[in-house]
Amino acid sequence: MLFDRKNLSNTQLLQMYRSLIYPRLIEEKMLVLLRQGKISKWFSGIGQEAIAVGATLALQQDEWIMPLHRNLGVFTARNMPLHQLFNQWQGNKNGYSKGRERSFHFGSQEHHICGMISHLGPQLAIADGVALAYKLQQKNKVSLAFTGEGGTSEGDFHEALNIAAVWDLPVIFLIENNGYALSTPVKQQYRCINLADKAKGYGMDAVTIDGNNILSVYETVKGVREHCIKNQKPYLIECTTFRMRGHEEASGTKYVPQELFALWERKDPIKNFEVYLQDQNVIDEEGIGAIRDSIKKNIEEELALADIKAAPISISSSMEIADVYAAHEQSELLLNVDENNVSEKRFIEAIKEGLHQSLKEDENVILMGQDIAAYGGAFKVTEGFVEAFGKERIRNTPICESAVIGAALGLSLEGYKAVVEMQFADFATMAFNQIVNNLAKIHYRWGQSAQVVIRMPTGGGVGAGPFHSQSNEAWFAHVPGLKIVYPSTPRDAKGLLIAAINDPNPVLFFEHKALYRSISGPVPNDMYEVEIGKASIVQTGEDLLIITYGMGVIWAADYASEHPEISIAILDLRTLLPLDYETIEKMVEKTGRVLVLHEDTLTGGVGAEIAAWVNEHCFNMLDAPVMRCASLDTPIPFNKELEANFMARGRLHETIQQLLNF
Incomplete structure (x- = not known):
């Protein structure tokens, strides 16, 4: 393994070594605790630490990372306290998700980490949304999303890369190609020689590197970061590596040819880096032993601290229900309506006015959807908006509903309010996973709000057939964490839409297409809200x-x-x-x-x-x-x-x- 330290000092190399060995020693301890029944499940990243650690160290501390369940090095390199991580892995109330999530299925706004859901692919589009936020804010930052070689087969991978390329977003997609998606080898996943080749189809630059070489990972990600910021473009990095243990500990490794373990053992990222550091006279064997001993001692102290803090969970159904939604109180000013200042408006005009006033009132409101810019949307709701607010805020999207909803969630991580127009409510099936598993659950899982409104033109009576006329509100009304709004009057349509945009929770806003131009009524001219959750x-x-x-x-x-x-x-x-x-x-x-x-x-x-x-x-x-x-x-x-x-x-x-x- 060839290392190139470039301009890194001895101090920097030693710090990098500490960051690299730390997750390995934690994992070795976790495997012991797993056998003792003190944790229930573990997804090992042994042999892959250089990717997570090197990539994280190459970014700024306040740049968002979307890791996977084998990226312990991301969490430790962001200095998340081990005792709290251990509480998380135990399912304790003092963990990051209050015992509601497992292993690494959580995030932390403080540490700029957005954890995965089990469906793997959806987090790629969240990185798009964060990168879009950086671009809109004119910040010199990138977001980075991890995926595995198996995840590149998912539609979310292709949608996320496409939208990043079309929108020229400063986002890094990092593939950990470790040879197996659970038990499925790469030869059953794809036919291209390198996964980096897939980037070419999206007009995106890419590179394949040795994922076990921490200096290569660090310098590559650092250089790619600078490239993405300078050129405002996405980039794909494929890191070749190997999974030294099973998909998770219970799955074993019988399906892997045993000679591969001997081959990749010689490529171990830590052992090779230790040899290099000794050859460079940065440290000797005694120094390595001292660092290992110090870290092991720290691990035991952190675990003891976790034991002290980890009280049994006191189950409170009311608390569980309360945490499904982010707390929100509607503005009294917006609830007080001037009844002397009203105009007769059609249903569609009321919706248009609610959107227009929200965009004018708050520069953090961003509209996204197919054909909503110059064309004005399928129903002309946003006609004229591009001229008023510009293409940066009124964003045409490719036909990729899942990635757009994921990007909307990414925008919300950076404080934006995203409004997405489904061209027809029927098409929400293409984003179903993002809506019901990502948007709906994120606050309950780790306290992160998702300020996203999805406009859903719905209903029949216009002779549009089976795929443009469905009433699909019941699909979503079953999902805790979503809010479902369905107005019937112009007055309510405007007030409820403004309320939905200001609500920190994800709202599906159903608009009956047959009402757009068939009914009219008095609508207050000023901004106002109608209370969500209140019948009339x-x-x-x-x-x-x-x-x-x-x-x-x-x-x-x-x-x-x-x-x-x-x-x-x-x-x-x-x-x-x-x-x-x-x-x-x-x-x-x-x-x-x-x-x-x-x-x-x-x-x-x-x-x-x-x-x-x-x-x-x-x-x-x-x-x-x-x-x-x-x-x-x-x-x-x-x-x-x-x-x-x-x-x-x-x-x-x-x-x-x-x-x-x-």
């Missing part, structure tokens, strides 16, 4: 209560006006997650008969949850069973007559009569 009483009544949202509110109001002989109360939920159970209960008590109406299909819809809750909590108030009126359990068809037959509206009268006659 559309009208009171005594015979029955219709609980609904979105287009269902229009259907219910139309039916009530057509049947004045029935005293109908209508409750517009406005927010589907969290639900306003308090108002639901009050309204149920006044009528005793409840119908839940929604455009979504019947089975598994939001109406099922509401009906179940009313049955459990309001049974004594009921004069009849809670009934649901929803669309057919089929995909939504294209033909207008078939679509009308699909819709819940056509069964509303029949369901109401059945409820009244019970």
Whole structure:
């Protein structure tokens, strides 16, 4: 192994050695504790330490890193206290995730580390978002994301590289090519000679280096960092290495040819660096032993400290629920509306005004989506925004929904408020993992807020067929950590959108396409918020209560006006997650008969949850069973007559009569 110290002093080389040996000695201790049952699982990075340590030392301390579960050297090189890391690995409340996450599936804003989720690929796009934030702030910084050779097969890898290249982002993608994705060898992962070759397809520079040579890793990442900053371009580094232990300890290594271990043992990053340091007269064998002994002593002291601090977890369900969302109180100023300063606006105009005023009020608001810039979006909501706010803030994206949502999360790490337009709500399936596993869980996992709004043009009635008309809000209403907003009036659309943008939690904002230009109403001209999580009483009544949202509110109001002989109360939920159970209960008590109406299909819809809750909590108030009126359990068809037959509206009268006659 050829080392080149360049201009590094003896002191720097010794510090690098300490940083390199530290995670190895921690791991050796962890393997002992694993056998003793004191930790439950371990993903070993033995043999790969030079990559994590070298890359981290080459960056500035306040530059974000997105590591994997074999990158202990990232955490130690960022000087995270070992006793707190040990608490994390034990699942203790004093760990970084309060016992809610395992091993390295966590992050720390203080240390500028954003930990992985098990799906591996999504963190690459988060690095895009952080790099975009640096670019917008004109900071001379880069972000760095780790992936393995197996992760390069995931769509997230390709989306992240593509968006980084298209947007000219200062981000480093670092591949740890250790030969095996769990047990799958590289020959079953890809056909290119080097993974660095994949960068060429994205117009990106790349290099393949010896990942076991810490000086090579350090100097390469340092030089690439300078290149990315100077040229405002991304870069791909492939580090060749080998995994000396199993994917995790329980998986073993029987699937690996044993001769590979002998080969890579001779390439051990620590042993070779120790030989080099002795050859350079930087340190002798006695000095190496002293450093090892000192670090081992420190490890034992840190573990003892962890034992002292690690009290048993006191389970509090209320605390668990409270930590799902980042705390947020809406501004009183924005809740006070000047009713003398209103204008008649269509639904789409109210949304447009809410976006425009938010962009004008806060320079940290960034809009992203397909065709939203010069074209103005599929529904022309953002038409004229580029001229008003520029292409840096009104950003056209490639067709890569997953990477865009990941980038939005990365922006939020640096304090931005990202608003993403799904061209159609149906297309959120392409970003489903980012939404339900990354955005939704990040605050519960390690206290990081995700200030991201995803605009979801939704619903049928416009003859758009199965892939442009779905009502998919129920898919997401099941996910703790998300907020689901679904307005039915122009006034609520503007106020709820502004509230969503100012909320530190991820919000899915559903906009019914058929309402865009079909309804109008009085909308305050100034900025204001409508409280998220608070239902609206559309009208009171005594015979029955219709609980609904979105287009269902229009259907219910139309039916009530057509049947004045029935005293109908209508409750517009406005927010589907969290639900306003308090108002639901009050309204149920006044009528005793409840119908839940929604455009979504019947089975598994939001109406099922509401009906179940009313049955459990309001049974004594009921004069009849809670009934649901929803669309057919089929995909939504294209033909207008078939679509009308699909819709819940056509069964509303029949369901109401059945409820009244019970």
